[in-house]
Amino acid sequence: EAGVVQSPRYKIIEKKQPVAFWCNPISGHNTLYWYLQNLGQGPELLIRYENEEAVDDSQLPKDRFSAERLKGVDSTLKIQPAELGDSAVYLCASSSGTGGASTEAFFGQGTRLTVV
Amino acid sequence: QQQVKQSPQSLIVQKGGISIINCAYENTAFDYFPWYQQFPGKGPALLIAIRPDVSEKKEGRFTISFNKSAKQFSLHIMDSQPGDSATYFCAARSGTASKLTFGTGTRLQVTL
Numbered sequence: 370e371a372g373v374v375q376s377p378r379y380k381i382i383e384k385k386q387p388v389a390f391w392c393n394p395i396s397g398h399n400t401l402y403w404y405l406q407n408l409g410q411g412p413e414l415l416i417r418y419e420n421e422e423a424v425d426d427s428q429l430p431k432d433r434f435s436a437e438r439l440k441g442v443d444s445t446l447k448i449q450p451a452e453l454g455d456s457a458v459y460l461c462a463s464s465s466g467t468g469g470a471s472t473e474a475f476f477g478q479g480t481r482l483t484v485v
Numbered sequence: 486q487q488q489v490k491q492s493p494q495s496l497i498v499q500k501g502g503i504s505i506i507n508c509a510y511e512n513t514a515f516d517y518f519p520w521y522q523q524f525p526g527k528g529p530a531l532l533i534a535i536r537p538d539v540s541e542k543k544e545g546r547f548t549i550s551f552n553k554s555a556k557q558f559s560l561h562i563m564d565s566q567p568g569d570s571a572t573y574f575c576a577a578r579s580g581t582a583s584k585l586t587f588g589t590g591t592r593l594q595v596t597l
Contacts, residue, residue: 409589410589412587417584425583425584473519473534474531476528478527479528
């Protein structure tokens with residue numbers, strides 16, 4: 370069974386440019402997460418989807434970040450415009466069930482973003 | 486607000502030794518406590534998890550000890566091996582929220 374697939378693996382962009390990340394969760398997993406991992410830190414939740422609905426986006430900087438999961442399957446995370454401080458690894462994870470019934474979260478390999 | 490505090494930041498253990506990583510939490514609504522292992526360039530992978538209705542859970546060389554009254558839990562790696570060298574994250578989740586709150590990580594190095 371394929372795991373969580375993310376692309377691209379690496380991205381280098383100049384500041385003020387837009388960037389987008391893509392995630393395909395494990396088949397059948399209806400909960401999808403985007404996490405931000407700074408160097409030497411633990412992942413921090415940006416947004417959580419249950420099916421198509423963003424149920425927790427309280428930590429998403431909405432002035433420059435946006436996300437969508439139109440058909441309740443794959444998802445994209447966009448930054449526009451990117452800032453130097455956005456350099457980090459962006460992790461996607463998925464789990465089955467929703468809310469308190471969510472099972473183990475499986476993570477993708479992440480997209481390492483470098484803003485220069 | 487850091488809700489899960491993890492220590493030590495780094496740890497060096499000889500092969501065959503015991504690695505111990507500690508975490509403390511503040512939110513009493515947390516009811517699921519997983520440990521994740523992360524190798525360089527990879528995403529975190531679930532290693533072992535515990536719920537607060539038990540004080541200990543063992544899977545192979547990995548054991549979680551849980552102290553509900555102290556709001557602390559720890560990971561013990563017995564007979565540590567060089568292949569265990571990785572970064573370990575404790576995490577916590579409340580049933581209704583579903584999101585994981587991670588500790589800051591412990592970089593473990595197991596030497597020969």
